[in-house]
Amino acid sequence: MFTGLIRHIGHLESRSSRPGGARLRIAAPADLLARAELGASIAVNGACLTSVAVDGRAWEADLSEETLAKTTLGRLPLGATLHLEPALRVGDPLDGHLVSGHVDAVGRLLERPRAKGGIDEGIWRFAMPPELAPMTAAKGSIAVDGISLTVVDCGPDWFTAALIPETVTRTALDAMRPGDPVNLEADPVGRFVARALALRGSDEKLARFAQGGWNV
Numbered sequence: 001m002f003t004g005l006i007r008h009i010g011h012l013e014s015r016s017s018r019p020g021g022a023r024l025r026i027a028a029p030a031d032l033l034a035r036a037e038l039g040a041s042i043a044v045n046g047a048c049l050t051s052v053a054v055d056g057r058a059w060e061a062d063l064s065e066e067t068l069a070k071t072t073l074g075r076l077p078l079g080a081t082l083h084l085e086p087a088l089r090v091g092d093p094l095d096g097h098l099v100s101g102h103v104d105a106v107g108r109l110l111e112r113p114r115a116k117g118g119i120d121e122g123i124w125r126f127a128m129p130p131e132l133a134p135m136t137a138a139k140g141s142i143a144v145d146g147i148s149l150t151v152v153d154c155g156p157d158w159f160t161a162a163l164i165p166e167t168v169t170r171t172a173l174d175a176m177r178p179g180d181p182v183n184l185e186a187d188p189v190g191r192f193v194a195r196a197l198a199l200r201g202s203d204e205k206l207a208r209f210a211q212g213g214w215n216v
Helices: 065-070 130-135 165-169 188-199 204-210
Strands: 008-018 021-027 041-044 047-054 058-064 081-086 105-111 122-127 141-144 147-154 158-163 181-186
Touching: 021 065, 041 058, 058 065, 105 130, 130 181, 130 188, 141 158, 181 188
Parallel strands: none
Antiparallel strands: 008 021, 008 081, 021 058, 041 047, 041 081, 047 058, 105 122, 105 181, 122 158, 141 147, 141 181, 147 158
């Protein structure tokens, strides 16, 4: 589990093909590398990956075809800035919200405020697949590229979030432009509520989710 608070920034050093997927090599600061022992779980732009190799300047993780298909990690350019968060340890503070590291879908940035000579704080607007709407609610939580955000408002295929300068400057958001893709993970609480309602047959879309996911 993770909190959606970005602890470290890394950079995509290489991406190589392998049978059944790909391998990423991610340059990272020493504090993160100390947590990247073999088998450790680290969230990369919100996707939970397992460390399979580590040295003094970078760590590596294997991606399955499913991860490549459901996240942005297979399309990011080399050198891209990455949000890194090691898995929670017992006793760690839970300052964001519970994030599983299982990306639900890829959305995209629609609009960001334009600051005059400062940081673009304020209301940012994102597109999301309509299938995530039942699990998205105003004042609820959502993870955007692994960042824990609070939903301000939402519609059938969009949501907004209020961002402060601290969040923008400590993440890769400042370089993001409208149209850029982002990994989205719905609040786990909303996911279980959606499934409970679906099993009662109260909604056609939710019922489809209960029968095996959004892709059936």
